[in-house]
Amino acid sequence: MAGDAIPIKRKLGYSVxxxxxxxxxxxxxxxxxxxxxxxxNFNDTLAGTLMMIGQSVDAVLTxxxxxxxxxSKSGCCKIGxxxxxxxxxxxxxCLGFPLIFIPCWFCVGVPDWAQFIYYVPLIVIFQFGWACAxxxxxxxxxxxxxxxxxxxxxxxxxxxxxxxxxxxVYLLAWxxxxxxxxxxxxxxxxxxxxxxxxxLAICVVVIGIICSCVFYCLVHEKDNPIPGDGFxxxxxxxxxxxxxxxxxxxxxxxxNKKVNAKNPNLEESKTDETKPRSPKTNxxxxxxxxxxxxxxxxxxxxxxxxSSMSCPESDVIARISSISSPENDIEMSTxxxxxxxxxxxxxxxxxxxxxxxxxKKRISFVSSQSEIELRDRGCNDVVKPNMKxxxxxxxxxxEPSFYQxxxxxxxxxxxxNISQIYMPMYITETLHMHKNSxxxxxxxxxxAGFCTSLFxxxxxxxxGRKRTYFVGxxxxxxxxxxxxxxxEATSSRVYGVAALSGIGGSTVLVTSLAMTSDLIDQxxxxxxxxxxxxxxxxxxxxxxxxVLIQRYNPCENGAAAHMTHHCxxxxxxxxxxxxxxxxxxxxxxxxxxxxxxxxxSGWKEHRILRPSSPDRDWDRNHL
Numbered sequence: 371m372a373g374d375a376i377p378i379k380r381k382l383g384y385s386v387x388x389x390x391x392x393x394x395x396x397x398x399x400x401x402x403x404x405x406x407x408x409x410x411n412f413n414d415t416l417a418g419t420l421m422m423i424g425q426s427v428d429a430v431l432t433x434x435x436x437x438x439x440x441x442s443k444s445g446c447c448k449i450g451x452x453x454x455x456x457x458x459x460x461x462x463x464c465l466g467f468p469l470i471f472i473p474c475w476f477c478v479g480v481p482d483w484a485q486f487i488y489y490v491p492l493i494v495i496f497q498f499g500w501a502c503a504x505x506x507x508x509x510x511x512x513x514x515x516x517x518x519x520x521x522x523x524x525x526x527x528x529x530x531x532x533x534x535x536x537x538x539v540y541l542l543a544w545x546x547x548x549x550x551x552x553x554x555x556x557x558x559x560x561x562x563x564x565x566x567x568x569x570l571a572i573c574v575v576v577i578g579i580i581c582s583c584v585f586y587c588l589v590h591e592k593d594n595p596i597p598g599d600g601f602x603x604x605x606x607x608x609x610x611x612x613x614x615x616x617x618x619x620x621x622x623x624x625x626n627k628k629v630n631a632k633n634p635n636l637e638e639s640k641t642d643e644t645k646p647r648s649p650k651t652n653x654x655x656x657x658x659x660x661x662x663x664x665x666x667x668x669x670x671x672x673x674x675x676x677s678s679m680s681c682p683e684s685d686v687i688a689r690i691s692s693i694s695s696p697e698n699d700i701e702m703s704t705x706x707x708x709x710x711x712x713x714x715x716x717x718x719x720x721x722x723x724x725x726x727x728x729x730k731k732r733i734s735f736v737s738s739q740s741e742i743e744l745r746d747r748g749c750n751d752v753v754k755p756n757m758k759x760x761x762x763x764x765x766x767x768x769e770p771s772f773y774q775x776x777x778x779x780x781x782x783x784x785x786x787n788i789s790q791i792y793m794p795m796y797i798t799e800t801l802h803m804h805k806n807s808x809x810x811x812x813x814x815x816x817x818a819g820f821c822t823s824l825f826x827x828x829x830x831x832x833x834g835r836k837r838t839y840f841v842g843x844x845x846x847x848x849x850x851x852x853x854x855x856x857x858e859a860t861s862s863r864v865y866g867v868a869a870l871s872g873i874g875g876s877t878v879l880v881t882s883l884a885m886t887s888d889l890i891d892q893x894x895x896x897x898x899x900x901x902x903x904x905x906x907x908x909x910x911x912x913x914x915x916x917v918l919i920q921r922y923n924p925c926e927n928g929a930a931a932h933m934t935h936h937c938x939x940x941x942x943x944x945x946x947x948x949x950x951x952x953x954x955x956x957x958x959x960x961x962x963x964x965x966x967x968x969x970x971s972g973w974k975e976h977r978i979l980r981p982s983s984p985d986r987d988w989d990r991n992h993l
Contacts, residue, residue: 434902
């Protein structure tokens with residue numbers, strides 16, 4: 371699955387794999403508070419507590435699901451471990467979500483606290499399913515490709531479908547509200563609108579099931595080339611292999627033997643002598659052929675030969691691991707102008723530059739873990755390793771960039787979600803617009819976001835991750851400032867705010883997901899844990915924010931309170947201070963990452979590298 375170019379059909383299949391979650395999330399974030407407060411007549415505290423329970427359950431379960439997914443050796447029904455968790459999530463969402471918005475027949479005349487108890491287990495089931503599907507889907511990205519450009523495209527396609535799903539929900543809601551407009555007794559949300567939310571929930575489930583089936587059919591998950599559970603067992607196996615190989619090296623050195631092998635890829639007449647080294651600095655070379663699944667071993671004393679077994683040139687990957695060298699360069703072997711990059715860091719160390727054989731041209735290069743820029747004249751091959759590095763999940767807690775990315779992702783989601791949750795309340799309670807505007811205004815925002823997502827790949831290529839994220843921050847802050855100056859007389863301007871907010875939200879969401887993929891890089895064995903940890907922070911923050919907002923809502927005591935000045939401007943102030951404040955925090959965290967670019971604790975700033983001179987033919991397709 372780790373090719374440089376992913377087929378369009380597979381990209382499409384992957385992008386619709388999260389559609390069910392996107393559809394349900396649209397209703398959950400946009401209409402849950404409004405539904406329970408305006409339709410079910412729950413007080414603000416109960417409505418906010420239901421949201422908090424859902425977010426807390428999701429926050430706790432998501433990293434647990436991530437660890438379980440990483441620890442899964444295989445999936446059910448031979449569909450792969452990631453897709454298996456996705457399937458479990460889809461089933462749970464089908465069982466729990468529709469019942470949240472379908473009125474229960476025995477709830478008539480029942481106290482609010484009793485209904486509250488009824489809805490809690492449904493929300494728990496739904497949130498468990500949502501977490502399983504989300505983690506299973508996100509964790510596929512690092513396993514599908516190592517290409518930075520392809521990762522951005524996958525996230526872009528994924529977010530484009532997310533936006534389309536939100537647009538579809540709002541369009542259906544507008545159609546349902548419009549269909550009931552002739553028989554409605556009020557322009558505001560009330561108990562009679564329960565049928566609209568019921569029909570909308572049923573449509574969401576049906577469409578989500580169809581999209582999930584398309585995902586299962588078009589995306590085929592393969593097992594990891596090197597099995598690992600993310601808990602360190604893979605590293606133990608490598609250490610055993612190195613120890614075994616080191617013992618053989620000692621025997622070879624004692625008898626003054628040299629390993630000779632036949633390989634047509636090397637020039638037989640040209641050799642490089644290598645000096646014997648102590649056992650602790652000896653290398654183990656592993657050349658893996660995907661076509662034959664054979665492991666070919668070479669010792670440190672290799673002269674002009676590559677391995678003792680024939681491995682197809684197109685499939686060969688050299689993985690060299692040093693036992694005790696703390697600070698080294700990337701190792702590579704060159705064969706007839708073909709550069710085969712190594713896989714560093716299996717044991718948290720890298721090996722020094724070393725050339726096997728005598729290639730026709732010397733090649734100098736700038737290296738990262740997933741990309742090589744070749745500086746040789748006329749040689750433009752960039753070979754990405756198709757073998758995954760493994761990292762124990764506990765090791766992420768030692769990385770400062772892990773915490774930085776968690777804060778950025780949390781602030782990003784909090785900004786988007788709070789705006790989405792309280793926009794309907796702002797429209798009806800502050801601007802006193804018609805209730806069908808709770809569908810039209812978000813629809814405008816997501817149309818703008820969808821158009822923006824189409825340009826995310828090129829924007830990231832041109833500006834880089836962090837500059838692109840800064841552009842999104844600027845749009846979001848601009849929308850927050852604009853909201854402050856809108857009142858009931860100028861309520862039509864809210865459509866412009868929605869468009870600007872949609873552009874900013876689309877930009878920061880796609881870019882933050884791409885930055886998370888960059889953080890994971892090739893450590894895909896623990897990818898689900900990383901995504902789970904990121905989701906934990908944002909879910910918990912969302913739940914706490916909603917509870918606090920609902921707790922201090924001055925509009926709780928009857929209809930008369932809704933006409934006071936404090937009640938009228940409350941939701942406006944919420945949309946200005948909360949998204950604006952956390953966006954500013956994300957800006958500060960982003961600035962703090964600038965000092966770690968290229969450092970050991972930082973993650974890479976991905977941009978398209980260009981040749982230093984114009985006469986070099988640079989092949990962009992590799993990046």
